[in-house]
Amino acid sequence: xxxxxxxxxxxxxxxxxxxxxxxxxxxxxxxxxxxxxxxxxxxxxxxxxxxxxxxxxxxxxxxxxxxxxxxxxxxxxxxxxxxxxxxxxxxxxxxxxxxxxxxxxxxxxxxxxxxxxxxxxxxxxxxxxxxxxxxxxxxxxxxxxxxxxxxxxxxxxxxxxxxxxxxxxxxxxxxxxxxxxxxxxxxxxxxxxxxxxxxxxxxxxxxxxxxxxxxxxxxxxxxxxxxxxxxxxxxx
Amino acid sequence: xxxxxxxxxxxxxxxxxxxxxxxxxxxxxxxxxxxxxxxxxxxxxxxxxxxxxxxxxxxxxxxxxxxxxxxxxxxxxxxxxxxxxxxxxxxxxxxxxxxxxxxxxxxxxxxxxxxxxxxxxxxxxxxxxxxxxxxxxxxxxxxxxxxxxxxxxxxxxxxxxxxxxxxxxxxxxxxxxxxxxxxxxxxxxxxxxxxxxxxxxxxxxxxxxxxxxxxxxxxxxxxxxxxxxxxxxxxxxxxxxxxxxxxxxxxxxxxxxxxxxxxxxxxxxxxxxxxxxxxxxxxxxxxxxxxxxxxxxxxxxxxxxxxxxxxxxxxxxxxxxxxxxxxxxxxxxxxxxxxxxxxxxxxxxxxxxxxxxxxxxxxxxxxxxxxxxxxxxxxxxxxxxxxxxxxxxxxx
Numbered sequence: 001x002x003x004x005x006x007x008x009x010x011x012x013x014x015x016x017x018x019x020x021x022x023x024x025x026x027x028x029x030x031x032x033x034x035x036x037x038x039x040x041x042x043x044x045x046x047x048x049x050x051x052x053x054x055x056x057x058x059x060x061x062x063x064x065x066x067x068x069x070x071x072x073x074x075x076x077x078x079x080x081x082x083x084x085x086x087x088x089x090x091x092x093x094x095x096x097x098x099x100x101x102x103x104x105x106x107x108x109x110x111x112x113x114x115x116x117x118x119x120x121x122x123x124x125x126x127x128x129x130x131x132x133x134x135x136x137x138x139x140x141x142x143x144x145x146x147x148x149x150x151x152x153x154x155x156x157x158x159x160x161x162x163x164x165x166x167x168x169x170x171x172x173x174x175x176x177x178x179x180x181x182x183x184x185x186x187x188x189x190x191x192x193x194x195x196x197x198x199x200x201x202x203x204x205x206x207x208x209x210x211x212x213x214x215x216x217x218x219x220x221x222x223x224x225x226x227x228x229x230x231x232x233x234x235x236x
Numbered sequence: 237x238x239x240x241x242x243x244x245x246x247x248x249x250x251x252x253x254x255x256x257x258x259x260x261x262x263x264x265x266x267x268x269x270x271x272x273x274x275x276x277x278x279x280x281x282x283x284x285x286x287x288x289x290x291x292x293x294x295x296x297x298x299x300x301x302x303x304x305x306x307x308x309x310x311x312x313x314x315x316x317x318x319x320x321x322x323x324x325x326x327x328x329x330x331x332x333x334x335x336x337x338x339x340x341x342x343x344x345x346x347x348x349x350x351x352x353x354x355x356x357x358x359x360x361x362x363x364x365x366x367x368x369x370x371x372x373x374x375x376x377x378x379x380x381x382x383x384x385x386x387x388x389x390x391x392x393x394x395x396x397x398x399x400x401x402x403x404x405x406x407x408x409x410x411x412x413x414x415x416x417x418x419x420x421x422x423x424x425x426x427x428x429x430x431x432x433x434x435x436x437x438x439x440x441x442x443x444x445x446x447x448x449x450x451x452x453x454x455x456x457x458x459x460x461x462x463x464x465x466x467x468x469x470x471x472x473x474x475x476x477x478x479x480x481x482x483x484x485x486x487x488x489x490x491x492x493x494x495x496x497x498x499x500x501x502x503x504x505x506x507x508x509x510x511x512x513x514x515x516x517x518x519x520x521x522x523x524x525x526x527x528x529x530x531x532x533x534x535x536x537x538x539x540x541x542x543x544x545x546x547x548x549x550x551x552x553x554x555x556x557x558x559x560x561x562x563x564x565x566x567x568x569x570x571x572x573x574x575x576x577x578x579x580x581x582x583x584x585x586x587x588x589x590x591x592x593x594x595x596x597x598x599x600x601x602x603x604x605x606x607x608x609x610x611x612x613x614x615x616x617x618x619x620x621x622x623x624x625x626x627x628x629x630x631x632x
Binding site for chain 2: 074102128142144147205208
């Protein structure tokens with residue numbers, strides 16, 4: 001089995017939502033193989049549908065001053081923050097029935113766990129709280145949606161995230177837990193690139209797929225219907 | 237029949253879920269696999285497809301309500317379909333009518349599965365089969381599922397002379413259940429290779445005395461075989477796997493090696509966790525310690541669970557060949573038989589070599605004969621060629 005992997009660079013949240021929606025439809029119709037999108041978002045707070053507004057501490061004016069927007073997303077989970085220095089991964093994968101979701105969730109956690117362990121961080125799962133944790137501080141968040149047996153949204157790993165932005169919210173609605181990043185834990189500015197390549201490698205291992213890179217611009221255009229789907233995506 | 241739609245488990249440690257939105261109302265018809273409700277758990281949102289076709293009889297959990305995993309969300313009445321009950325009997329083809337007349341079938345009792353609920357020849361045949369099966373004394377149709385396994389002794393009117401009835405102890409009863417369950421679960425096949433152990437015997441003989449003196453116990457052949465097996469498992473992950481359900485298997489990046497240890501009136505399989513991280517000496521120590529603990533009855537639950545593969549060692553009792561039963565949920569088990577000196581043809585000469593048979597029982601659901609044989613041959617090659625001295629350097 002193969003899984004395309006595309007690096008999209010920095011992409012705004014709304015475009016990523018639109019892109020995912022289209023790719024999920026194409027995946028569900030078997031027009032595309034499984035794929036993993038890797039990207040960064042500009043500063044943004046996003047909320048799932050079960051959002052408790054008391055978990056957003058900032059007022060509208062304060063958000064404008066900080067240059068952060070609030071987005072309503074169709075993923076599972078509570079409020080969170082995305083921004084530069086955070087590696088976001090959106091796997092568009094056909095997992096089949098809902099009974100598969102729990103294994104998929106665990107595999108996603110496994111990818112993140114292996115990745116941070118590759119950097120010497122002994123992170124772990126926290127039973128009852130999906131994601132990747134270092135003690136009681138969250139290093140990697142997970143939130144997803146499965147429609148027609150295909151996943152979207154995914155994970156956000158704090159590599160060199162400016163953690164101040166998390167002060168404006170109660171991340172995931174968990175008041176008694178904190179947030180951390182690889183850079184903070186290692187005491188140095190970790191660039192995104194080595195983390196990205198570890199994520200790709202670990203993703204391939206955990207999901208037992210061959211990761212096949214394709215240019216980010218290409219998948220953007222395919223997702224927006226600007227260019228037709230290349231049959232070669234399935235080859236190899 | 238009314239079927240309950242329940243809250244699925246969307247994460248292994250997730251215990252509850254929330255109803256986001258009902259896509260169907262009470263009274264609506266829903267097709268099998270058509271989405272009926274959107275739910276959300278801590279991290280996942282998804283639609284749930286209906287398990288059956290029918291009418292939504294009752295919505296038990298309203299929107300925004302959070303309910304535990306397994307709780308009823310709605311009841312779906314399977315007996316009604318969108319087309320509704322056909323008015324009396326609609327159009328019926330002459331062939332069907334003839335079939336019905338021949339067998340005295342009241343067509344209004346037959347459920348139609350053709351287009352628009354039309355009764356087909358197959359429907360009549362199915363109805364007849366059902367009637368036949370339901371008739372007293374009629375042979376029952378073959379059961380789709382294996383019958384439940386009962387190990388309860390057959391009640392006998394009297395005990396024959398010379399036969400005694402004694403209860404089995406708990407261990408025996410558990411082994412009995414496990415063995416039968418394994419036979420019913422896995423598609424057992426056994427493949428056998430013959431291994432020339434002369435290489436291992438020589439290396440072990442050289443170090444036997446020093447090892448005993450230094451480590452305080454005897455170095456058996458089992459750690460050598462364990463080491464080669466772990467190597468083969470790393471190269472053949474499918475043999476080190478577990479079947480989760482009809483769609484999925486779990487592959488392991490580690491080897492938790494179960495070692496069958498015989499105890500009085502039974503068999504226990506303690507587990508060496510992360511055997512892939514151990515050299516020969518480490519394996520020897522773990523095997524020895526776990527066997528001691530097993531016989532002393534001092535194993536913890538953690539030490540008997542989580543195996544990914546098992547080795548059994550009937551050779552220590554002088555066995556020539558056995559076909560072991562897989563230790564669930566493993567997909568294969570290796571048997572180390574008794575080592576014998578046998579005349580073997582090497583090139584054009586006959587030599588006396590220390591030979592052993594190694595049967596592997598494997599689950600054909602996951603492993604084919606080709607892979608099983610390659611796996612066995614990897615173990616064989618390792619044992620016949622490996623130099624173990626680096627692993628034993630500290631002893632010499």
